[in-house]
Amino acid sequence: EIVMTQSPATLSVSPGETATLSCRASQSVNGYLAWYQQKPGQAPRFLIYGASSRATGVPAKFSGSGSVTEFSLTITSLQSEDVAIYYCQQYNSWPLTFGGGTRVDLK
Amino acid sequence: EVQLLESGGDLVQPGGSLRLSCVGSGFPFSNFYMSWVRQAPGKGLEWVSGISLSGGTVKTVDSVKGRFIVSRDNSQNTLFLQMNSLRVDDTALYYCAKMGPGNWYLDLWGRGTLVIVSS
Numbered sequence: 218e219i220v221m222t223q224s225p226a227t228l229s230v231s232p233g234e235t236a237t238l239s240c241r242a243s244q245s246v247n248g249y250l251a252w253y254q255q256k257p258g259q260a261p262r263f264l265i266y267g268a269s270s271r272a273t274g275v276p277a278k279f280s281g282s283g284s285v286t287e288f289s290l291t292i293t294s295l296q297s298e299d300v301a302i303y304y305c306q307q308y309n310s311w312p313l314t315f316g317g318g319t320r321v322d323l324k
Numbered sequence: 325e326v327q328l329l330e331s332g333g334d335l336v337q338p339g340g341s342l343r344l345s346c347v348g349s350g351f352p353f354s355n356f357y358m359s360w361v362r363q364a365p366g367k368g369l370e371w372v373s374g375i376s377l378s379g380g381t382v383k384t385v386d387s388v389k390g391r392f393i394v395s396r397d398n399s400q401n402t403l404f405l406q407m408n409s410l411r412v413d414d415t416a417l418y419y420c421a422k423m424g425p426g427n428w429y430l431d432l433w434g435r436g437t438l439v440i441v442s443s
Contacts, residue, residue: 253369253430260419260435260436261430263430263431263432266429266431304369308427308428311374312371312383312386313359313428315370315371
């Protein structure tokens, strides 16, 4: 099983600033890395696949990067609607595994 | 509208059984792998089980293997999760999710159905 580790657990960012979230895999996931956003009381929303490709309708303020075992999600110009927990997920092999999440809030 | 709608969640005693359903609409259900993902109260996401287009291939996380069975009825655009020998730590919001074309990311989620296992 591939273990996914996200850091930090919580990130406080001032409005308009940039948030950078990290995700590390215990072994290579060959770029098969996705990101999700979960707002309070809502289902997760699909954001990024293939480590860096945005899903349909996802604004350009969300960008993913990385390879092998190290990945990041960058959110620019943070606004109140971006307050959420963000999860990474590897889909290179079964079982599919998620990171523990990073909570992003406003400072 | 493209959506998934889960049902079947309930309060059940430890050792009991429950069957969850998920109806997909607005997309060709039979063309996509499907999965169940759960989220315990205040916790993160845990993938539970996935099923191939025809149901011939099933993958399940070890913690529920031998107790949970995923299946699908493409004629009814419906995904199922049969949950047996339920434990207190199976308590969670269970999401149905559509998987990407040719890939295993989860590009469409339902709103979830709540399963509570308690005596």
